[in-house]
Structure formats: C-alpha cells, structure tokens
Amino acid sequence: DGGITQSPKYLFRKEGQNVTLSCEQNLNHDAMYWYRQDPGQGLRLIYYSQIVNDFQKGDIAEGYSVSREKKESFPLTVTSAQKNPTAFYLCASQNLKGQAGLYFGPGTRLTVT
Amino acid sequence: AQKVTQAQTEISVVEKEDVTLDCVYETRDTTYYLFWYKQPPSGELVFLIRRNSFDEQNEISGRYSWNFQKSTSSFNFTITASQVVDSAVYFCALYMNYGGSQGNLIFGKGTKLSVKP
Numbered sequence: 001d002g003g004i005t006q007s008p009k010y011l012f013r014k015e016g017q018n019v020t021l022s023c024e025q026n027l028n029h030d031a032m033y034w035y036r037q038d039p040g041q042g043l044r045l046i047y048y049s050q051i052v053n054d055f056q057k058g059d060i061a062e063g064y065s066v067s068r069e070k071k072e073s074f075p076l077t078v079t080s081a082q083k084n085p086t087a088f089y090l091c092a093s094q095n096l097k098g099q100a101g102l103y104f105g106p107g108t109r110l111t112v113t
Numbered sequence: 114a115q116k117v118t119q120a121q122t123e124i125s126v127v128e129k130e131d132v133t134l135d136c137v138y139e140t141r142d143t144t145y146y147l148f149w150y151k152q153p154p155s156g157e158l159v160f161l162i163r164r165n166s167f168d169e170q171n172e173i174s175g176r177y178s179w180n181f182q183k184s185t186s187s188f189n190f191t192i193t194a195s196q197v198v199d200s201a202v203y204f205c206a207l208y209m210n211y212g213g214s215q216g217n218l219i220f221g222k223g224t225k226l227s228v229k230p
Contacts, residue, residue, distance in 0.1 A: 043158075043218075043220045044220075045218070048217070101150075102208075102218055103160060104159075106156060107156040
C-alpha cells in the first residue's frame, strides 16, 4: 500500500536532548513537509522540501533541522534549542505535478519533560 | 496577507442533524486552492476535497457538500444527516499557486464537531 509512515507514534524525551522524528513515503511525491500542531491550534509549517538535497524554512523553523538525502525520506530533528518542543508533529507529501492536496502521515506525539 | 478563519471553534449536534462548518479565507492571489481535511481522534489528517479558485461549482459527495463563493471568500462545508463517526476536528486550508507561495498550506484553527447519538 502507498502512503506515509511516521515513527514512532509516541515519543518521550528529557529536556536538553535532541530527538529525530522519522517520515517515509512511497508515493513517489516530490515535496515533503513538516507541520507542528498544538492544542486548539491549526497546523504550522516547520520545514518543507521540493527536491532531494534542498529544503526551505517554514514559519516556525527555529530549533528544528531537517535533511532530504532521499526522495522517500524527510527526517525532522527537534533540537534542544526548541523552547517548547512538546507537540503533535505531522509529516506530509505532495505530488507537485498534479497539484493535488497534501497527504499526511499519522503523526508523532512528542512529549519533552 | 493570506489567512483562513474558521469562526466556529466547537459545534455539537445530535445524530441526523445537518451541520455547516464555515470557512472564510483571505488572499490577494488570483490562483489558489482550498482544501478541507478531517482529523479524527487518531490524529491523522484525512484529505476530503480540493477546489481551485477558477472552479466555483459546488460539489456533493455522499452526505458531504461544499459551497465555494468567491464573492464572499467562503468555502463552507455541510454534512447532511450527521453520524457519530463524523465527530472530528475539521480544518479548512488555503494553498496559493506554487510559484508564489513557497509551497505553504495555510490552515484555519479548525472546528471541533461532536455528533451525539
């Protein structure tokens, strides 16, 4: 089945530790995105990538880093510089040629204590 | 500036009632796309519909229907004969023509719909 996978579903970390969230897609989509969702809020864009080895900052990139070494993979690292890392993180991909909607993964809920 | 407003934070209805979720958007672009997503308690966002700015035809899909009106910058979503499984948070989103938008999908804050049996 084609789709987007994110792992793990729940992640717990101690303050001060970096943590990497995984996102993989087998849809052959060009673009991939990372969004953050806080309670009662819409989604806010962290980073996005249109092609391999290239990515752009979104609205709230501070304290995060990404890489796009393969078309299928777009991992997100939440660094210790991120002041409020506890949130629900959603990865999405998009076929740019078709201009279809963004398709989202199941999300990772990160809790930092 | 681009913006999406979903004025209804929470709506509660009884099963079989019809319910309309409002969405108002702002953009200066002439080419854009509007979306609705459903987020059930599991958290995953489910794509419901995409509409481009040149197509104002209303759409119906089963119990779901969408009313796009450029004159009022609205893209409202109606669920007919609601069911308990419709309980979720619904997001409206705006996506500008790719060349000018840096690829951002701008979301409203969502409307939480609770359908009671």
